[in-house]
Amino acid sequence: MFRAMYDWVLRMSHHRHAMRTLAAVSFAESSFFPIPPDAMLVPMVLARRDQAYRIAAVCTVASILGGIFGYAIGYFLWDSVGQGLVRLYHMESKIETLRHGYDQYGAAIILLKGLTPIPFKLVTLASGFFAFNFPLFVILATITRAARFFIIAALLKRFGEPVQAFIEKRLNLFAWIFLALLVGGFALIALI
Template sequence: MFRSLYFWTLRLAGHRHAVRYMAGVSFAESSFFPIPPDVMLVPMILARREEAYRIATVCTVASVLGGIVGYFIGYFLYDSVGLWLINLYGAHDGLAEMERWYADWGAAVILVKGFTPIPFKIVTIASGFFQYNFPLFVLLAAITRGGRFFLIAWALRRYGPPVQDFIERRLNLIGAGLLVALIGGFAAIRLI
C-alpha cells in the first residue's frame, strides 16, 4: 500500500503544478486539514533536490498564511468554526490545560508544537482563541514551521540518494511509523 502511494507521490512531485498543490496542503493543514504537508514535501524534494530550499520556502509561507487563517478562526469564529474543528480533533477537553501552558510558557508552546507531529491547526486556533500577541504568533509560526521544513530540505538535499534508498527499502516500516506518528499526534491532543 505504501509503496504505490510513495511512487505515485514521487510522480506527482514532477507535475508542473506540484509546488502549488503542496502549498495548498501546507496552507490547509495549518488551519483545518488533517494531513501534514510532509507527505508531499519529502517526495518533492527527493524528486527535485536542486529546488529543496525553494520548495521549503513555499511550504513555510503557505503554512504561516494558513496559520494566520487558523488564528483568525480562533479569534473571530471560535464559537462556530473553531469549536467545531477543536471538537473534531478531540482537543476540547484539553483546552483549559493548553490555556495554562500559554499563560506559563507562551512562545515555547508555539515553537515546540509547531515542530512536532501534533497538528499545527490546534496551535493556530488556540493562539487566536487565547488572543495571543498576533505579530509574535506570526513570527513564532514562521520560525517553527520554517525550521521544520528547512531542516527536512537540508537533510534531503545533502543526503538525498542514501535517504531515498533507505526510504524505498523500508517503505512499509516508514509508512507505518508515519501513520503511528500522525495518530500519536491526534492522541496527544486528546491527552493535553
C-alpha cells in the same frame, strides 16, 4: 498501497501544479486539514533535490499563511467554526488546561509544537482563541515552520540518494511509522 501513493507523489513532483498542490496542503494543515505537508515535502525533495530550498520555502510560506487563517478562525469564528474543530479532535476538556499553558508558556508552545508531528492547526486555532499576541504569533510560526521544513530539505538535499534508497527499501515501515507519529500526536494532545 503506500508504494502507489509514494510513486504518485514522486511523479507529481514534476507536474506543473506540484508546488501549488504542496502549498495547498501546507496551508490546509495549518488551519483545518489533518495530514502534515511532510507527506508531500519529503518525496518532492527526494525527486528534485536541486530545488530543495525552493520546495521548503513554498511549504513554509503556505504553512504560515494557513497558520494566520487558523488564528483568524480561533479569534473571529470560535463560536461557529473553532468549537466544531475542537469537538472533531475531541479537545473540549483540554481547552482550559491549554489556556493556562498559553498564559505562562505561549511562545514555547508555539515554537515546540510547530516542530513536532502534533497537528499545527491546533496551535493556530488555540493562539487565536486565546488572543495570543498576533505579531509575535506570526514571528514564532515563521521561525518554527521554517526550521522544520528547511532542516528536512537540507538533510534530504545533502543525504538524499542514500536516504531515498533507504526509504524506498523500507517504504511500508516508514509509512506505518509516519501514521503512528500522526496518531501519536493526536493521542498526546488528548493526554495533555
